[in-house]
Amino acid sequence: MxxxxxxxxxxxxxxxxxxxxxxxxxxxxxxxxxxxxxxxxxxxxxxxxxxxxxxxxxxxxxxxxxxxxxxxxxxxxxxxxxxxxxxxxxxxxxxxxxxxxxxxxxxxxxxxxxxxxxxxxxxxxxxxxxxxxxxxxxxxxxxxxxxxxxxxxxxxxxxxxxxxxxxxxIDVRKFSESRVVNRNYLRNLLNLEKDVIILTQIGRLIKVKNHTFSIQFLKHLKSKGIKFHFVIIGDGELNDSLKELVNKEDLEDNVTFLGVRSDVPELLSGSDCMLMPSLHEGFPVVLVESQAIGLPSLISDTISPEVDLGLKLVVFSGLNDDFSIWEEKLLNILLQEDIKAGKISEVLTDRGxxxxxxxxxxxxxxx
The missing domain is CATH 3.40.50.2000 (Glycogen Phosphorylase B;)
Incomplete structure (x- = not known):
């Protein structure tokens, strides 16, 4: 051996x-x-x-x-x-x-x-x-x-x-079949109404993941009267400061910190869109997982274009763009139709x- x-x-x-x-x-x-x-x-x-x-x-x-x-x-x-x-x-x-x-x-x-x-x-x-x-x-x-x-x-x-x-x-089959079964997983877990948009961000709570940007974007969404709930999954050195920022911006009723979780496929399946405004990334595993599930993502254009696997589930936006542009892209994402699991599995397998x-x-x- x-x-x-x-x-x-x-x-x-x-x-x-x-x-x-x-x-x-x-x-x-x-x-x-x-x-x-x-x-x-x-x-x-x-x-x-x-x-x-x-x-x-x-x-x-x-x-x-x-x-x-x-x-x-x-x-x-x-x-x-x-x-x-x-x-x-x-x-x-x-x-x-x-x-x-x-x-x-x-x-x-x-x-x-x-x-x-x-x-x-x-x-x-x-x-x-x-x-x-x-x-x-x-x-x-x-x-x-x-x-x-x-x-x-x-x-x-x-x-x-x-x-x-x-x-x-990843185990493509496991993820591609999860969305249908667990579509209401987060909504039930957090007791959220049907018309609430569920946004998630997964990753270490560190500077490079740019959670501060996400929170400021949420502040913008709230000012526009958009009903949403933001779920932060992960832990890290910025945990306390991010919670303070959420309270400072009067978003405590709109944000839930779930910490480190083992039920990531279910959490992604129960989301409407994943945010990733990172300052830089390689090829994040979670972006593979989200696309395997069929979950659309709104991410920063500092991330390599190669993360888009051709399923029309990844939308890029600049960190210097006005929040109104991020808002418009988010709302357009939510209008997309779900992609069949068989199609997702085929594409991811072909892409290695x-x-x-x-x-x-x-x-x-x-x-």
Whole structure:
């Protein structure tokens, strides 16, 4: 059996982590096994399932980065050299793969799950990026990206033919059949009237997800007399400040914070539209899931156009656009007819988002 150690930091319910678990569940576990390196002692959402699947969790909780690298190197030296390292730390893949090389690990996989926003960066940050790109190019034996934009970002020196595009695949059948069954899931859960528009935003409560923009947009909708309810799914460092902002804008009756949830397919199925005004993204798993369900999304044009899978379920708008433009696009979205599950399943499978095909591709990478 070949063991693959995933460097993830933690395994809570978020995009990259969910994608790894989707792959893990379908993996041929007679020949391959996933293990994980955490940089925390805290319990994580997927711990129990990882253990049920017979995966190991190695914890390196040191806050000092140099101490962490030393402990990581020491751990790798004790492992079978046929163990593979699969790093999901984006630009920081450079250090973890470089150390794996020094420890004698033969298969070293770099996986990019996102891009970087177009904002001002310090001189030191730019130097670190160039240095990291060079190290990844030197020490990775395999290059994976969730999409073309992510691949161009993290592997600027690598030929595109050497980069494996591994879409954030899902169990297409499970999601495509969910909307009909769970269409009123959120409406019943929150006891909402039939004429209330249900909007959702899923993701970590961090700056890049731009929840502040969403809340200001809600303020605009309320001023126009539009009946809506906004559901925020996820947790993060901005939890308290976002709740304060909701109260400040007198939206507490229009917004529900649900925290981290395991019933994402049902929540998406019960929504009328998903918002994603992110400052930047790679290829978010939740955008694959929403399209698989047939849920339309209104997202920022800072997100790569490749996230639109051709089902006419993704609408882009600029973060500098007036809220009236976002409002108009939202209302037009709500007039769309539902797409049949069979059509959705066919399109996603053809586009490579079927988890079964992704697992086969990954197993070929591990050898």
């Amino acid at each position: 070949k063991r693959i150690i995933h460097i993830v930091g933690s395994m809570n319910r978020a995009g990259a982590e969910t994608m790894v678990m989707n792959l893990y569940r379908q993996l041929d576990r007679e020949n391959y096994q996933f293990d994980f390196i955490y940089f925390t002692n805290n319990d994580c959402d997927y711990d129990d399932e990882i253990k049920e699947l017979r995966g190991k969790i190695y914890r390196i909780p040191s806050k000092n980065v140099f101490s962490r690298y030393l402990k990581y190197f020491s751990l790798l030296r004790k492992l079978d050299k046929n163990t593979s390292i699969h790093s999901h730390m984006n630009i920081n893949n450079s250090m973890y793969l470089g150390i794996a090389y020094l420890a004698g690990i033969k298969t070293r996989v770099s996986h990019c799950h996102g891009t970087e926003g177009k904002y001002h960066q310090s001189f030191l940050r730019r130097i670190y990026k160039k240095f990291s790109f060079s190290l990844i190019d030197r020490f990775a034996t395999k290059y994976i990206a969730c999409g073309e934009a992510a691949g161009k970002y993290l592997y600027p020196k690598v030929k595109s033919s050497e980069i494996t595009l591994l879409p954030n695949a 988002f079927n988890i079964v095909e992704s697992v086969k591709k990954l197993e070929r990478i591990y050898g």
